[in-house]
Amino acid sequence: MIFRDRTEAGRLLAERVAETVGEGEHALVLALPRGGLPVAAPIAERLGADLDIVVVRKLGAPGWSEFGVGAIAEDGPPVYDRDNLRYARTTEQDMAETLAAERAELHRRVHRYRGSRPAPPVTGRVVVLVDDGLATGVTAHAALRWIRGRDPARVLLAVPVCAPQARDLLAPETDGVICLSAPPEFSAVGYWYEDFGQLTDDDVDEVLRRFHHALK
Known part of the structure; x- marks a missing residue:
């Protein structure tokens, strides 16, 4: 499966996540910036969830x-x-x-x-951690440990594409891994996107601003 870009991947992934997380669960979608944020925004929109980041x-x-x-x-x-x-x-x-x-x-x-805004509250919530892909899974592992330390009700990991060994490594750290494609010959995350351009801090600001403006 080759994705056109991160936004398309997020829309496809959102439908799979919605099979596990209901709109009434007041979920929190946490993206790994920079690349995870364009994937996470369509998921948060589909779930009617809050969107924020966890920096790794x-x-x-x-x-x-x-x-x-x-x-x-x-x-x-x-x-x-x-x-x-x-x-x-x-x-x-x-x-x-x-x-x-x-x-x-x-x-x-x-x-x-984030500026002076505090880290998002996690305790007692269903948390969906999102990135644009898993190669080794090392950054997602640190983020999952951080989330777990804040006592969520459930924590799911959602990615469009992943190396099978990274998925298997992280599964015990979650209540479920949702991955659209786990090719045995993984290579690198960018290989599975037509457009995998480098994102900037300004791109992060823009995605967050667009998402929160749409809620008003």
Whole structure:
């Protein structure tokens, strides 16, 4: 399944999510910015749910920044992938400098996207975490741990496309993983989109502004 863009993927995914989450459940849809937000907006609209973000940063191996060995979410502790740490021949202690830099960037993005607004209340709610795809699943893992620590009623993970091993890894962290396509030969998330353009902070602002303006 090849998606035209993130918005189309979100509309298709919304129909599947609606089979599990009812409009009367006062759900909270949380997107991983930047790429998860255009996917999440149609889902929140379909469910009549609140839309917000949970800010996450990948922790790349020293000297190999694209290879994620862990991640951090909001004010939560780092979550590491033990197999990836071993593969990269690095340790949590080796990650101290990277962790500090990514924590600083995470705080910048939280302030940029949310300002003085507090993190969305999660306790007792049905939460749907959304991203544009799962490769290793390391950033979604950190976000799920952060959400779980705030005592939701249920937490679901919804993505248009995922690597089967990432889906299986994260399933125990959720009350359900909803994925439209899990190709055995996954490659990379962008491979499954015709338009997978890089998004900016301004794009995040625009999606949130459009969504909340439509509710007025």
